[in-house]
Amino acid sequence: xxxxxxxxxxxxxxxxxxxxxxxxxxxxxxxxxxxxxxxxxxxxxxxxxxxxxxxxxxxxxxxxxxxxxxxxxxxxxxxxxxxxxxxxxxxxxxxxxxxxxxxxxxxxxxxxxxxxxxxxxxxxxxxxxxxxxxxxxxxxxxxxxxxxxxxxxxxxxxxxxxxxxxxxxxxxxxxxxxxxxxxxxxxxxxxxxxxxxxxxxxxxxxxxxxxxxxxxxxxxxxxxxxxxxxxxxxxxxxxxxxxxxxxxxxxxxxxxxxxxxxxxxxxxxxxxxxxxxxxxxxxxxxxxxxxxxxxxxxxxxxxxxxxxxxxxxxxxxxxxxxxxxxxxxxxxxxxxxxxxxxxxxxxxxxxxxxxxxxxxxxxxxxxxxxxxxxxxxxxxxxxxxxxxxxxxxxxxxxxxxxxxxxxxxxxxxxxxxxxxxxxxxxxxxxxxxxxxxxxxxxxxxxxxxxxxxxxxxxxxxxxxxxxxxxxxxxxxxxx
Ligand code: NAD
Numbered sequence: 453x454x455x456x457x458x459x460x461x462x463x464x465x466x467x468x469x470x471x472x473x474x475x476x477x478x479x480x481x482x483x484x485x486x487x488x489x490x491x492x493x494x495x496x497x498x499x500x501x502x503x504x505x506x507x508x509x510x511x512x513x514x515x516x517x518x519x520x521x522x523x524x525x526x527x528x529x530x531x532x533x534x535x536x537x538x539x540x541x542x543x544x545x546x547x548x549x550x551x552x553x554x555x556x557x558x559x560x561x562x563x564x565x566x567x568x569x570x571x572x573x574x575x576x577x578x579x580x581x582x583x584x585x586x587x588x589x590x591x592x593x594x595x596x597x598x599x600x601x602x603x604x605x606x607x608x609x610x611x612x613x614x615x616x617x618x619x620x621x622x623x624x625x626x627x628x629x630x631x632x633x634x635x636x637x638x639x640x641x642x643x644x645x646x647x648x649x650x651x652x653x654x655x656x657x658x659x660x661x662x663x664x665x666x667x668x669x670x671x672x673x674x675x676x677x678x679x680x681x682x683x684x685x686x687x688x689x690x691x692x693x694x695x696x697x698x699x700x701x702x703x704x705x706x707x708x709x710x711x712x713x714x715x716x717x718x719x720x721x722x723x724x725x726x727x728x729x730x731x732x733x734x735x736x737x738x739x740x741x742x743x744x745x746x747x748x749x750x751x752x753x754x755x756x757x758x759x760x761x762x763x764x765x766x767x768x769x770x771x772x773x774x775x776x777x778x779x780x781x782x783x784x785x786x787x788x789x790x791x792x793x794x795x796x797x798x799x800x801x802x803x804x805x806x807x808x809x810x811x812x813x814x815x816x817x818x819x820x821x822x823x824x825x826x827x828x829x830x831x832x833x834x835x836x837x838x839x840x841x842x843x844x845x846x847x848x849x850x851x852x853x854x855x856x857x858x859x860x861x862x863x864x865x866x867x868x869x870x871x872x873x874x875x876x877x878x879x880x881x882x883x884x885x886x887x888x889x890x891x892x893x894x895x896x897x898x899x900x901x902x903x904x905x906x907x908x909x910x911x912x913x914x915x916x917x918x919x920x921x922x923x924x925x926x927x928x929x930x931x
Pocket of ligand 1: 606608614632634635683684687689703705707738739835837863
């Protein structure tokens with residue numbers, strides 16, 4: 453399966469290689485096989501994309517909420533139809549092949565993407581101007597106004613659903629878009645764009661894949677809003693670039709989530725929750741549990757149950773039924789995760805499992821937990837972004853809460869406990885924008901998704917995600 457797609461799509465036209473445009477070969481992390489090619493754009497393309505989005509803005513922002521909802525629902529229908537197929541010529545297969553995520557998760561991602569479009573269609577229909585008459589002789593009206601051109605910039609780990617989350621919200625708000633995805637997962641991101649383009653007028657969404665200096669820098673100088681998802685490191689660079697323009701920004705950055713086990717937790721249920729929170733998307737999720745905090749009283753039972761679960765995790769081709777863990781998308785991430793584990797062991801931790809063989813030829817990493825990893829080790833204190841985590845035993849739950857709060861990040865964290873009220877009280881003290889109580893799947897498109905501290909600024913998803921692309925105008929009229 454190889455296919456060439458253009459990463460330069462401006463004003464409804466896909467541009468082929470010409471002039472300074474280069475080609476990037478996409479390879480699979482499963483076995484290194486070539487999957488396809490992507491045409492990469494230039495700084496001229498980036499400027500043309502922004503021109504196009506600016507031209508399209510007046511008419512798109514003037515459409516009614518109903519018109520925008522119809523477009524979004526059309527896109528969602530296509531995504532749902534695509535999600536049904538796990539066949540080798542389908543989109544989910546491609547997504548699995550180019551990122552290493554399990555086929556079922558790839559199908560789930562397409563459905564979740566559809567849910568973003570459906571959700572923002574609903575939210576924009578529900579949005580109403582606020583009217584009040586508080587001052588005699590004056591009527592006030594507060595109404596949303598689309599910001600303009602949104603620069604939507606995405607990472608590789610969910611190359612369909614993160615672009616969907618951004619594009620659905622921007623389109624619903626009445627904004628036009630310039631879009632750049634990571635070049636890992638790009639074929640799947642571009643398939644989304646092909647569908648989106650069928651439902652909106654030319655120029656409403658323009659795409660340029662290419663070097664950040666060519667594409668992102670010029671967009672940040674002219675766009676009206678930026679929506680970035682990626683690492684804290686890059687988020688910080690962008691934040692500095694836009695500071696002088698006071699550019700409205702949504703920054704969804706890294707995380708370092710904890711899973712805190714309470715002493716009344718059901719061990720089997722806790723392990724089930726952790727297996728999802730840790731190994732979803734091969735551990736490459738910003739809302740992953742990166743460290744596990746266990747009461748000493750439960751440590752031994754927990755360790756036995758976790759060992760059994762992790763031993764049962766089949767590492768292999770993510771497109772095969774029965775695989776529990778696929779390869780990591782970026783080359784070099786397997787050794788990076790192994791080094792984090794080794795450092796935590798060298799600092800006094802103990803591996804849950806003996807080192808195990810992983811398939812050769814791909815970017816595989818063995819799943820691992822390190823019990824007794826020091827709280828200050830990189831495995832515990834920083835984002836792992838892979839299938840490993842440190843486990844820290846505690847005597848006093850106050851210490852667990854303090855550790856959860858200490859990393860500087862504040863995206864997602866988890867608590868498992870028998871008494872829901874008590875678990876809720878612990879969760880309420882987390883430094884986190886998203887909390888799962890006895891569940892490993894806390895995210896939902898209808899709710900806000902965002903973090904605090906080093907995890908970023910603002911929200912995507914839900915009403916707040918729509919409003920992130922709008923400003924609000926108060927009009928006072930003498931009556
Ligand atoms: P990354 O920050 O390396 O890259 C993100 C995007 O920015 C990519 O498209 C990349 O090409 C681009 N980029 C790189 N350098 C740039 C620069 N100087 N200027 C402009 N753009 C630049 O992140 P990644 O490795 O693609 O993704 C993993 C990271 O993303 C993790 O830290 C993860 O936690 C985070 N993430 C956060 C969320 C969230 O919603 N909070 C969701 C998914 C991933």
